[in-house]
Amino acid sequence: MDMDHMHHDPGLRMEVNYAFARGYWYTIAGVVGALAAIRGINYLDAQQSQAWATATAVVREMSHPQYYIPVNGLRWATPLPLGRIIVLACYWVVIVYLMSWQVSKNDVYYWERIGYRNAWVTLTQFPLLYLLATKVNVIGFLIGSSHERLNWLHRWIARTMFVTATVHGFHFWTMWVRAEFLDYALQIMPLVKYGLAAWAILLWNVVTGIVPIRRLSYEVWVAQHVLTSIIMLWLLHKHIPSNARWLLWMSISFLVFDRAMRWVLLLWQNVRLRPQGTECQGMKHLGHRVVARAVGQATTVVTIKDVHFKWKAGQHIYLWVPRLGPFEAHPYTIACAHKLEGACCCNSIQLVVRAHSGFSKRLHEYATKNSGSELTGFVSGPYGVPPKWDIYETLVLIGASTGASFVVPILESIAAAQKSNCTRRVEIILVARTSQEIEYYVERAEEAGRMVRAKGVGARSLLDQSPQTQATQTTSNPSRDQQQDAAAAQTVQTRKAVQATLPAARRQPPLFQSSSANTRADQTSRP
Numbered sequence: 001m002d003m004d005h006m007h008h009d010p011g012l013r014m015e016v017n018y019a020f021a022r023g024y025w026y027t028i029a030g031v032v033g034a035l036a037a038i039r040g041i042n043y044l045d046a047q048q049s050q051a052w053a054t055a056t057a058v059v060r061e062m063s064h065p066q067y068y069i070p071v072n073g074l075r076w077a078t079p080l081p082l083g084r085i086i087v088l089a090c091y092w093v094v095i096v097y098l099m100s101w102q103v104s105k106n107d108v109y110y111w112e113r114i115g116y117r118n119a120w121v122t123l124t125q126f127p128l129l130y131l132l133a134t135k136v137n138v139i140g141f142l143i144g145s146s147h148e149r150l151n152w153l154h155r156w157i158a159r160t161m162f163v164t165a166t167v168h169g170f171h172f173w174t175m176w177v178r179a180e181f182l183d184y185a186l187q188i189m190p191l192v193k194y195g196l197a198a199w200a201i202l203l204w205n206v207v208t209g210i211v212p213i214r215r216l217s218y219e220v221w222v223a224q225h226v227l228t229s230i231i232m233l234w235l236l237h238k239h240i241p242s243n244a245r246w247l248l249w250m251s252i253s254f255l256v257f258d259r260a261m262r263w264v265l266l267l268w269q270n271v272r273l274r275p276q277g278t279e280c281q282g283m284k285h286l287g288h289r290v291v292a293r294a295v296g297q298a299t300t301v302v303t304i305k306d307v308h309f310k311w312k313a314g315q316h317i318y319l320w321v322p323r324l325g326p327f328e329a330h331p332y333t334i335a336c337a338h339k340l341e342g343a344c345c346c347n348s349i350q351l352v353v354r355a356h357s358g359f360s361k362r363l364h365e366y367a368t369k370n371s372g373s374e375l376t377g378f379v380s381g382p383y384g385v386p387p388k389w390d391i392y393e394t395l396v397l398i399g400a401s402t403g404a405s406f407v408v409p410i411l412e413s414i415a416a417a418q419k420s421n422c423t424r425r426v427e428i429i430l431v432a433r434t435s436q437e438i439e440y441y442v443e444r445a446e447e448a449g450r451m452v453r454a455k456g457v458g459a460r461s462l463l464d465q466s467p468q469t470q471a472t473q474t475t476s477n478p479s480r481d482q483q484q485d486a487a488a489a490q491t492v493q494t495r496k497a498v499q500a501t502l503p504a505a506r507r508q509p510p511l512f513q514s515s516s517a518n519t520r521a522d523q524t525s526r527p
Helices: 014-043 050-063 082-100 110-132 138-143 151-178 182-188 190-208 218-239 242-270 359-369 401-416 435-454 482-494 516-524
Strands: 288-295 299-305 316-320 330-333 348-354 374-383 394-400 425-432 458-465 498-501
Touching (some): 014 050, 014 082, 014 138, 050 082, 082 110, 082 151, 110 138, 110 151, 110 218, 110 242, 151 182, 190 218, 288 359, 299 359, 316 348, 330 401, 348 359, 348 401, 394 401, 401 425
Parallel strands (some): 425 458
Antiparallel strands (some): 288 374, 299 348, 316 330, 316 374, 458 498
8 A cells, every 4th residue: 555645635645744754853853952952051060050050950850759669570660750751741742643633533534544644653753763772872962861861762662653553553454354355455465564564573672672571681682672673674664655765764874873883983992003002011903901800709890901082980881802702792881980090001991790691690700710811802982971970069879789880980080070160078878788899999989088088078978788798887077076976877887787988187097997896786786
Protein backbone atom coordinates (compact mmCIF):
# COMPACT_ATOMS: atom_id res chain seq x y z
CA MET A 1 0.00 0.00 0.00
CA ASP A 2 1.41 3.40 -0.93
CA MET A 3 1.22 6.43 1.32
CA ASP A 4 1.82 8.67 -1.71
CA HIS A 5 -1.80 8.65 -2.79
CA MET A 6 -3.89 11.70 -2.06
CA HIS A 7 -7.29 12.19 -0.45
CA HIS A 8 -9.42 15.27 0.06
CA ASP A 9 -9.67 14.38 3.75
CA PRO A 10 -7.26 16.63 5.72
CA GLY A 11 -6.27 13.73 7.96
CA LEU A 12 -4.93 11.79 4.97
CA ARG A 13 -3.29 14.48 2.83
CA MET A 14 0.47 14.13 2.56
CA GLU A 15 1.09 17.83 3.14
CA VAL A 16 -0.55 17.46 6.56
CA ASN A 17 1.70 14.55 7.49
CA TYR A 18 4.76 16.40 6.20
CA ALA A 19 3.76 19.43 8.24
CA PHE A 20 3.39 17.32 11.37
CA ALA A 21 6.82 15.76 10.82
CA ARG A 22 8.39 19.19 10.38
CA GLY A 23 6.50 20.55 13.38
CA TYR A 24 7.73 17.68 15.53
CA TRP A 25 11.34 18.41 14.69
CA TYR A 26 10.86 22.17 15.02
CA THR A 27 9.60 21.47 18.54
CA ILE A 28 12.61 19.28 19.34
CA ALA A 29 14.97 21.93 17.95
CA GLY A 30 13.24 24.64 19.97
CA VAL A 31 13.50 22.70 23.23
CA VAL A 32 17.17 21.88 22.61
CA GLY A 33 17.86 25.51 21.70
CA ALA A 34 16.20 26.74 24.89
CA LEU A 35 18.21 24.32 27.03
CA ALA A 36 21.40 25.33 25.23
CA ALA A 37 20.62 28.98 25.98
CA ILE A 38 20.08 28.16 29.65
CA ARG A 39 23.41 26.33 29.66
CA GLY A 40 25.10 29.39 28.18
CA ILE A 41 23.62 31.63 30.87
CA ASN A 42 24.76 29.24 33.59
CA TYR A 43 28.26 29.14 32.11
CA LEU A 44 28.64 32.91 32.36
CA ASP A 45 29.21 33.03 36.10
CA ALA A 46 30.00 36.70 36.14
CA GLN A 47 26.62 37.62 34.69
CA GLN A 48 24.48 35.44 36.90
CA SER A 49 22.13 37.21 39.26
CA GLN A 50 20.95 35.96 42.61
CA ALA A 51 17.42 35.65 41.25
CA TRP A 52 18.60 33.45 38.36
CA ALA A 53 20.65 31.22 40.66
CA THR A 54 17.67 30.86 43.01
CA ALA A 55 15.29 30.05 40.15
CA THR A 56 17.54 27.33 38.72
CA ALA A 57 18.05 25.87 42.20
CA VAL A 58 14.28 25.73 42.78
CA VAL A 59 13.76 23.95 39.44
CA ARG A 60 16.44 21.41 40.34
CA GLU A 61 14.86 20.76 43.73
CA MET A 62 11.42 20.30 42.19
CA SER A 63 12.75 17.71 39.74
CA HIS A 64 14.28 15.45 42.42
CA PRO A 65 11.30 13.86 44.29
CA GLN A 66 10.89 10.18 43.47
CA TYR A 67 8.78 7.36 44.87
CA TYR A 68 11.05 4.47 45.80
CA ILE A 69 9.99 0.81 45.77
CA PRO A 70 12.00 -0.93 48.54
CA VAL A 71 10.82 -4.47 47.71
CA ASN A 72 13.59 -6.90 46.76
CA GLY A 73 13.33 -7.85 43.11
CA LEU A 74 11.14 -4.84 42.29
CA ARG A 75 13.50 -1.93 42.91
CA TRP A 76 14.05 -1.70 39.15
CA ALA A 77 10.36 -0.73 38.83
CA THR A 78 10.87 2.47 40.84
CA PRO A 79 9.13 5.28 38.91
CA LEU A 80 11.03 8.12 37.31
CA PRO A 81 11.86 11.27 39.32
CA LEU A 82 9.31 14.06 39.15
CA GLY A 83 11.37 16.12 36.70
CA ARG A 84 11.61 13.29 34.19
CA ILE A 85 7.91 12.51 34.59
CA ILE A 86 7.10 16.12 33.66
CA VAL A 87 9.38 15.93 30.61
CA LEU A 88 7.81 12.66 29.51
CA ALA A 89 4.28 14.00 30.07
CA CYS A 90 5.02 17.02 27.87
CA TYR A 91 6.39 14.72 25.17
CA TRP A 92 3.28 12.55 25.33
CA VAL A 93 1.06 15.62 24.98
CA VAL A 94 2.80 16.44 21.70
CA ILE A 95 2.52 12.84 20.46
CA VAL A 96 -1.16 12.53 21.38
CA TYR A 97 -1.89 15.78 19.55
CA LEU A 98 -0.12 14.50 16.43
CA MET A 99 -1.98 11.18 16.65
CA SER A 100 -5.44 12.65 17.09
CA TRP A 101 -5.70 15.88 15.08
CA GLN A 102 -8.72 15.58 12.72
CA VAL A 103 -8.64 11.78 12.55
CA SER A 104 -11.61 10.74 14.67
CA LYS A 105 -14.37 10.96 12.05
CA ASN A 106 -16.89 8.18 11.57
CA ASP A 107 -16.67 7.86 7.81
CA VAL A 108 -15.34 5.45 5.20
CA TYR A 109 -11.73 6.54 5.86
CA TYR A 110 -11.88 6.17 9.65
CA TRP A 111 -9.57 3.14 10.01
CA GLU A 112 -7.27 4.13 7.17
CA ARG A 113 -6.92 7.70 8.40
CA ILE A 114 -5.85 6.69 11.92
CA GLY A 115 -3.52 4.04 10.53
CA TYR A 116 -1.73 6.46 8.20
CA ARG A 117 -1.43 9.19 10.80
CA ASN A 118 0.15 6.88 13.35
CA ALA A 119 2.50 5.49 10.71
CA TRP A 120 3.87 8.99 10.23
CA VAL A 121 3.96 9.72 13.95
CA THR A 122 5.96 6.53 14.52
CA LEU A 123 8.38 7.19 11.69
CA THR A 124 8.86 10.82 12.71
CA GLN A 125 10.25 9.71 16.08
CA PHE A 126 12.81 7.28 14.64
CA PRO A 127 15.63 9.81 14.11
CA LEU A 128 15.32 11.05 17.69
CA LEU A 129 15.38 7.47 18.96
CA TYR A 130 18.67 6.75 17.19
CA LEU A 131 20.12 10.17 18.00
CA LEU A 132 19.61 9.58 21.73
CA ALA A 133 21.37 6.21 21.40
CA THR A 134 24.62 7.75 20.17
CA LYS A 135 27.62 8.26 22.44
CA VAL A 136 28.94 11.25 20.49
CA ASN A 137 25.63 12.90 21.24
CA VAL A 138 24.81 16.19 19.53
CA ILE A 139 21.91 16.94 21.88
CA GLY A 140 24.06 16.20 24.92
CA PHE A 141 26.81 18.45 23.59
CA LEU A 142 24.41 21.36 23.12
CA ILE A 143 22.54 21.11 26.41
CA GLY A 144 25.53 20.04 28.53
CA SER A 145 24.44 16.50 29.31
CA SER A 146 26.17 13.16 28.82
CA HIS A 147 24.77 10.39 26.64
CA GLU A 148 24.10 8.03 29.56
CA ARG A 149 21.95 10.67 31.27
CA LEU A 150 19.79 10.85 28.13
CA ASN A 151 19.44 7.10 27.78
CA TRP A 152 16.27 6.98 29.89
CA LEU A 153 14.57 9.17 27.28
CA HIS A 154 15.78 6.83 24.52
CA ARG A 155 14.03 3.92 26.21
CA TRP A 156 10.79 5.80 26.80
CA ILE A 157 10.64 7.10 23.24
CA ALA A 158 11.02 3.49 22.07
CA ARG A 159 8.08 2.51 24.28
CA THR A 160 6.06 5.43 22.94
CA MET A 161 6.88 4.40 19.38
CA PHE A 162 5.74 0.88 20.13
CA VAL A 163 2.34 2.26 21.14
CA THR A 164 1.99 4.41 18.02
CA ALA A 165 3.23 1.58 15.77
CA THR A 166 0.70 -0.78 17.37
CA VAL A 167 -2.11 1.72 16.75
CA HIS A 168 -0.93 2.03 13.13
CA GLY A 169 -0.89 -1.71 12.52
CA PHE A 170 -4.08 -2.42 14.46
CA HIS A 171 -6.20 -0.04 12.41
CA PHE A 172 -4.96 -1.31 9.06
CA TRP A 173 -5.37 -4.91 10.21
CA THR A 174 -8.91 -4.20 11.42
CA MET A 175 -9.80 -2.42 8.18
CA TRP A 176 -8.65 -5.41 6.12
CA VAL A 177 -10.45 -7.90 8.34
CA ARG A 178 -13.70 -5.95 8.09
CA ALA A 179 -13.31 -5.80 4.31
CA GLU A 180 -12.30 -9.49 4.13
CA PHE A 181 -9.09 -8.33 2.46
CA LEU A 182 -6.46 -9.51 4.96
CA ASP A 183 -5.28 -12.70 3.25
CA TYR A 184 -5.10 -11.00 -0.13
CA ALA A 185 -3.19 -8.04 1.34
CA LEU A 186 -0.60 -10.36 2.85
CA GLN A 187 -0.17 -12.08 -0.52
CA ILE A 188 0.12 -9.10 -2.86
CA MET A 189 1.82 -6.54 -0.57
CA PRO A 190 5.21 -7.70 0.77
CA LEU A 191 5.59 -4.39 2.58
CA VAL A 192 2.97 -5.59 5.08
CA LYS A 193 5.17 -8.51 6.09
CA TYR A 194 8.18 -6.21 6.43
CA GLY A 195 6.12 -3.92 8.63
CA LEU A 196 5.02 -6.79 10.87
CA ALA A 197 8.64 -7.92 11.20
CA ALA A 198 9.76 -4.39 12.13
CA TRP A 199 6.98 -4.19 14.73
CA ALA A 200 8.07 -7.56 16.18
CA ILE A 201 11.68 -6.34 16.51
CA LEU A 202 10.50 -3.15 18.19
CA LEU A 203 8.49 -5.26 20.63
CA TRP A 204 11.53 -7.46 21.26
CA ASN A 205 13.75 -4.45 22.00
CA VAL A 206 11.18 -2.93 24.34
CA VAL A 207 10.77 -6.16 26.32
CA THR A 208 14.47 -7.04 26.49
CA GLY A 209 15.25 -3.45 27.49
CA ILE A 210 13.71 -4.04 30.93
CA VAL A 211 16.38 -3.88 33.64
CA PRO A 212 16.19 -7.51 34.92
CA ILE A 213 16.61 -8.86 31.38
CA ARG A 214 19.47 -6.49 30.53
CA ARG A 215 21.34 -7.58 33.63
CA LEU A 216 21.21 -11.29 32.79
CA SER A 217 24.10 -10.88 30.35
CA TYR A 218 24.81 -7.28 29.45
CA GLU A 219 27.39 -8.07 26.75
CA VAL A 220 24.97 -10.37 24.94
CA TRP A 221 22.17 -7.85 25.32
CA VAL A 222 24.23 -5.03 23.77
CA ALA A 223 25.28 -7.19 20.81
CA GLN A 224 21.74 -8.32 19.99
CA HIS A 225 20.33 -4.83 20.58
CA VAL A 226 22.69 -3.28 18.03
CA LEU A 227 22.03 -6.08 15.54
CA THR A 228 18.24 -5.95 15.81
CA SER A 229 18.24 -2.15 15.58
CA ILE A 230 20.14 -2.31 12.29
CA ILE A 231 17.84 -5.02 10.95
CA MET A 232 14.84 -2.88 11.86
CA LEU A 233 16.19 -0.04 9.71
CA TRP A 234 16.42 -2.38 6.73
CA LEU A 235 12.89 -3.65 7.32
CA LEU A 236 11.59 -0.09 7.47
CA HIS A 237 13.36 0.69 4.21
CA LYS A 238 11.33 -2.11 2.64
CA HIS A 239 8.10 -1.09 4.38
CA ILE A 240 7.79 2.67 3.92
CA PRO A 241 7.30 4.60 0.64
CA SER A 242 10.02 6.69 -0.97
CA ASN A 243 8.51 10.01 0.10
CA ALA A 244 8.99 9.07 3.77
CA ARG A 245 12.50 7.66 3.55
CA TRP A 246 14.14 10.97 4.36
CA LEU A 247 13.31 10.25 7.99
CA LEU A 248 14.95 6.84 7.66
CA TRP A 249 18.10 8.32 6.13
CA MET A 250 18.12 10.90 8.87
CA SER A 251 18.27 8.07 11.43
CA ILE A 252 21.03 6.30 9.53
CA SER A 253 23.06 9.52 9.26
CA PHE A 254 23.04 9.91 13.04
CA LEU A 255 24.35 6.37 13.48
CA VAL A 256 27.04 6.80 10.82
CA PHE A 257 28.18 10.11 12.30
CA ASP A 258 28.40 8.59 15.77
CA ARG A 259 30.42 5.59 14.58
CA ALA A 260 32.73 7.74 12.47
CA MET A 261 33.46 10.14 15.33
CA ARG A 262 34.06 7.28 17.76
CA TRP A 263 36.54 5.67 15.37
CA VAL A 264 38.31 9.00 14.87
CA LEU A 265 38.49 9.46 18.63
CA LEU A 266 39.73 5.89 19.10
CA LEU A 267 42.51 6.31 16.52
CA TRP A 268 43.54 9.72 17.82
CA GLN A 269 43.91 8.45 21.37
CA ASN A 270 45.51 5.08 20.68
CA VAL A 271 47.70 5.43 17.57
CA ARG A 272 51.01 7.32 17.53
CA LEU A 273 53.22 7.33 14.44
CA ARG A 274 56.11 8.87 16.36
CA PRO A 275 55.86 8.11 20.07
CA GLN A 276 57.53 10.70 22.27
CA GLY A 277 60.04 9.15 24.64
CA THR A 278 59.71 9.43 28.40
CA GLU A 279 61.94 8.58 31.30
CA CYS A 280 60.48 5.08 31.26
CA GLN A 281 59.55 3.20 28.11
CA GLY A 282 57.85 5.87 26.10
CA MET A 283 54.48 5.66 24.42
CA LYS A 284 53.43 2.66 22.40
CA HIS A 285 52.76 2.97 18.70
CA LEU A 286 49.43 1.23 19.21
CA GLY A 287 47.38 1.35 22.40
CA HIS A 288 48.47 2.05 25.96
CA ARG A 289 50.31 0.20 28.67
CA VAL A 290 47.81 -1.16 31.18
CA VAL A 291 48.70 -2.48 34.63
CA ALA A 292 46.06 -4.30 36.71
CA ARG A 293 46.46 -4.76 40.45
CA ALA A 294 44.11 -6.91 42.53
CA VAL A 295 42.88 -5.27 45.74
CA GLY A 296 41.02 -7.72 47.94
CA GLN A 297 38.87 -10.50 46.59
CA ALA A 298 36.73 -8.54 44.17
CA THR A 299 38.37 -5.20 43.33
CA THR A 300 40.90 -4.40 40.62
CA VAL A 301 42.80 -1.12 40.25
CA VAL A 302 43.67 -0.54 36.58
CA THR A 303 46.35 2.01 35.67
CA ILE A 304 46.41 3.17 32.04
CA LYS A 305 49.70 4.86 31.22
CA ASP A 306 50.77 7.41 28.65
CA VAL A 307 47.39 8.98 28.02
CA HIS A 308 47.44 12.43 26.43
CA PHE A 309 43.97 13.84 26.85
CA LYS A 310 42.28 15.93 29.49
CA TRP A 311 39.30 14.88 31.54
CA LYS A 312 37.05 16.18 34.28
CA ALA A 313 36.01 14.60 37.55
CA GLY A 314 32.99 12.40 36.91
CA GLN A 315 33.78 11.49 33.31
CA HIS A 316 34.25 7.92 32.08
CA ILE A 317 36.07 6.06 29.32
CA TYR A 318 35.55 2.82 27.44
CA LEU A 319 38.33 0.29 27.99
CA TRP A 320 39.15 -2.42 25.46
CA VAL A 321 41.75 -5.05 26.37
CA PRO A 322 41.90 -7.52 23.44
CA ARG A 323 43.68 -10.20 25.46
CA LEU A 324 40.85 -10.40 28.00
CA GLY A 325 37.91 -9.53 25.75
CA PRO A 326 38.57 -9.35 22.00
CA PHE A 327 35.14 -7.91 21.22
CA GLU A 328 34.30 -6.12 24.48
CA ALA A 329 34.67 -2.47 25.42
CA HIS A 330 33.34 -1.53 28.85
CA PRO A 331 32.69 1.88 30.44
CA TYR A 332 34.46 2.78 33.69
CA THR A 333 34.57 6.00 35.67
CA ILE A 334 37.97 7.69 35.72
CA ALA A 335 39.01 7.35 39.35
CA CYS A 336 41.42 10.29 39.47
CA ALA A 337 40.93 13.97 38.87
CA HIS A 338 44.36 14.92 37.59
CA LYS A 339 47.82 13.60 36.81
CA LEU A 340 48.90 10.90 39.23
CA GLU A 341 51.82 11.85 41.41
CA GLY A 342 54.84 9.58 41.08
CA ALA A 343 53.56 7.82 37.96
CA CYS A 344 56.48 6.80 35.74
CA CYS A 345 54.92 7.95 32.47
CA CYS A 346 53.70 11.05 30.69
CA ASN A 347 50.32 10.91 32.34
CA SER A 348 48.16 8.16 33.80
CA ILE A 349 44.59 7.51 34.71
CA GLN A 350 43.22 4.90 37.06
CA LEU A 351 40.05 2.85 37.00
CA VAL A 352 38.63 0.85 39.89
CA VAL A 353 36.76 -2.22 38.66
CA ARG A 354 34.49 -4.38 40.79
CA ALA A 355 34.61 -8.04 39.71
CA HIS A 356 31.17 -9.42 38.89
CA SER A 357 31.19 -11.66 35.83
CA GLY A 358 32.49 -11.65 32.29
CA PHE A 359 35.23 -9.14 31.55
CA SER A 360 35.54 -7.72 35.08
CA LYS A 361 35.94 -11.23 36.51
CA ARG A 362 38.58 -12.15 33.93
CA LEU A 363 40.41 -8.91 34.63
CA HIS A 364 40.54 -9.61 38.37
CA GLU A 365 41.73 -13.17 37.82
CA TYR A 366 44.49 -11.92 35.54
CA ALA A 367 45.57 -9.27 38.06
CA THR A 368 45.68 -11.89 40.83
CA LYS A 369 47.85 -14.30 38.83
CA ASN A 370 50.03 -11.74 37.01
CA SER A 371 50.69 -8.95 39.49
CA GLY A 372 52.65 -6.09 37.95
CA SER A 373 52.63 -7.40 34.38
CA GLU A 374 51.48 -5.14 31.56
CA LEU A 375 48.72 -5.50 29.02
CA THR A 376 47.97 -3.54 25.88
CA GLY A 377 44.71 -1.66 26.11
CA PHE A 378 42.74 0.82 24.06
CA VAL A 379 40.63 3.66 25.41
CA SER A 380 37.82 5.71 23.95
CA GLY A 381 36.59 8.89 25.55
CA PRO A 382 36.35 10.65 27.84
CA TYR A 383 32.58 10.67 27.78
CA GLY A 384 30.17 12.41 30.08
CA VAL A 385 29.39 16.05 30.82
CA PRO A 386 29.55 16.43 34.61
CA PRO A 387 28.20 19.66 36.07
CA LYS A 388 30.44 22.43 37.32
CA TRP A 389 30.97 21.30 40.88
CA ASP A 390 32.53 24.56 42.06
CA ILE A 391 29.35 26.63 41.52
CA TYR A 392 27.63 25.01 44.51
CA GLU A 393 28.11 26.33 48.03
CA THR A 394 27.55 22.88 49.57
CA LEU A 395 28.44 19.57 47.96
CA VAL A 396 27.11 16.24 49.28
CA LEU A 397 28.97 13.35 47.62
CA ILE A 398 27.80 9.75 48.14
CA GLY A 399 29.63 6.72 46.76
CA ALA A 400 29.03 3.01 47.41
CA SER A 401 31.94 0.61 46.92
CA THR A 402 33.60 1.43 43.59
CA GLY A 403 31.17 4.33 43.25
CA ALA A 404 33.76 6.16 45.31
CA SER A 405 35.74 6.41 42.07
CA PHE A 406 33.15 9.01 41.04
CA VAL A 407 32.94 11.12 44.19
CA VAL A 408 36.56 11.16 45.42
CA PRO A 409 37.87 12.77 42.19
CA ILE A 410 35.25 15.48 42.65
CA LEU A 411 36.70 16.23 46.09
CA GLU A 412 40.17 16.23 44.55
CA SER A 413 39.09 18.61 41.79
CA ILE A 414 37.73 21.05 44.38
CA ALA A 415 40.98 20.76 46.34
CA ALA A 416 43.18 21.28 43.27
CA ALA A 417 41.20 24.18 41.78
CA GLN A 418 43.43 27.16 41.07
CA LYS A 419 40.64 29.73 40.91
CA SER A 420 38.40 30.77 43.76
CA ASN A 421 34.97 29.15 43.74
CA CYS A 422 31.67 29.13 45.59
CA THR A 423 32.22 25.89 47.52
CA ARG A 424 32.30 26.42 51.28
CA ARG A 425 31.38 22.97 52.54
CA VAL A 426 31.83 19.42 51.29
CA GLU A 427 30.27 16.28 52.76
CA ILE A 428 31.39 12.92 51.41
CA ILE A 429 29.82 9.58 52.33
CA LEU A 430 31.49 6.29 51.40
CA VAL A 431 29.71 2.96 51.84
CA ALA A 432 31.43 -0.42 51.49
CA ARG A 433 31.18 -4.02 52.65
CA THR A 434 34.87 -4.35 53.46
CA SER A 435 37.59 -1.90 54.39
CA GLN A 436 39.71 -3.13 51.48
CA GLU A 437 37.21 -1.69 49.02
CA ILE A 438 37.65 1.89 50.22
CA GLU A 439 41.13 1.87 51.76
CA TYR A 440 42.53 3.23 48.51
CA TYR A 441 39.99 6.08 48.50
CA VAL A 442 40.53 6.94 52.17
CA GLU A 443 44.21 7.57 51.52
CA ARG A 444 43.42 9.87 48.63
CA ALA A 445 40.68 11.62 50.60
CA GLU A 446 43.19 12.42 53.33
CA GLU A 447 45.44 14.17 50.84
CA ALA A 448 42.52 16.03 49.29
CA GLY A 449 41.34 16.93 52.79
CA ARG A 450 44.61 18.67 53.58
CA MET A 451 44.33 20.73 50.42
CA VAL A 452 40.68 21.59 51.06
CA ARG A 453 41.49 22.53 54.64
CA ALA A 454 44.18 24.91 53.48
CA LYS A 455 41.55 26.77 51.45
CA GLY A 456 39.26 27.20 54.45
CA VAL A 457 36.54 24.91 53.12
CA GLY A 458 34.65 23.01 55.80
CA ALA A 459 34.09 19.33 55.15
CA ARG A 460 32.70 16.24 56.81
CA SER A 461 33.21 12.59 55.92
CA LEU A 462 31.09 9.58 56.83
CA LEU A 463 32.18 6.01 56.22
CA ASP A 464 29.64 3.21 56.51
CA GLN A 465 31.12 -0.29 56.51
CA SER A 466 29.80 -3.77 57.16
CA PRO A 467 29.71 -4.95 60.82
CA GLN A 468 32.60 -7.34 60.18
CA THR A 469 35.07 -4.64 59.22
CA GLN A 470 33.79 -1.28 60.36
CA ALA A 471 35.64 0.82 62.87
CA THR A 472 34.65 4.02 64.64
CA GLN A 473 36.85 6.98 63.79
CA THR A 474 36.45 10.59 64.91
CA THR A 475 38.16 13.88 64.25
CA SER A 476 37.22 17.49 64.83
CA ASN A 477 35.28 19.92 62.71
CA PRO A 478 36.25 23.62 62.82
CA SER A 479 32.59 24.61 62.68
CA ARG A 480 31.51 22.63 65.80
CA ASP A 481 32.18 22.86 69.51
CA GLN A 482 33.22 19.90 71.68
CA GLN A 483 29.71 19.18 72.92
CA GLN A 484 28.39 18.92 69.35
CA ASP A 485 31.29 16.66 68.41
CA ALA A 486 30.50 14.32 71.30
CA ALA A 487 26.83 14.17 70.32
CA ALA A 488 27.75 13.48 66.72
CA ALA A 489 30.16 10.72 67.73
CA GLN A 490 27.48 9.08 69.90
CA THR A 491 25.02 9.19 67.01
CA VAL A 492 27.51 7.57 64.69
CA GLN A 493 28.22 4.73 67.17
CA THR A 494 24.50 4.09 67.47
CA ARG A 495 24.25 3.78 63.67
CA LYS A 496 27.30 1.51 63.59
CA ALA A 497 28.99 3.83 61.11
CA VAL A 498 32.34 5.52 60.89
CA GLN A 499 32.42 9.29 60.97
CA ALA A 500 35.41 11.48 60.30
CA THR A 501 35.52 15.22 59.87
CA LEU A 502 38.23 17.27 58.26
CA PRO A 503 40.58 18.47 61.02
CA ALA A 504 41.29 22.03 61.93
CA ALA A 505 44.38 23.50 60.35
CA ARG A 506 46.12 24.01 63.68
CA ARG A 507 45.88 20.34 64.72
CA GLN A 508 47.03 18.57 61.55
CA PRO A 509 45.75 15.05 62.38
CA PRO A 510 44.95 12.67 59.49
CA LEU A 511 41.53 12.84 57.90
CA PHE A 512 40.66 9.26 58.90
CA GLN A 513 41.91 8.01 62.25
CA SER A 514 41.49 4.42 63.41
CA SER A 515 40.77 3.70 67.06
CA SER A 516 40.86 0.07 68.16
CA ALA A 517 39.29 0.95 71.50
CA ASN A 518 36.36 2.60 69.81
CA THR A 519 36.09 -0.35 67.47
CA ARG A 520 35.88 -2.83 70.34
CA ALA A 521 33.35 -0.66 72.16
CA ASP A 522 31.26 -0.39 69.03
CA GLN A 523 31.35 -4.14 68.44
CA THR A 524 30.40 -4.81 72.07
CA SER A 525 27.36 -2.57 71.81
CA ARG A 526 25.93 -4.50 68.85
CA PRO A 527 22.93 -6.74 69.56
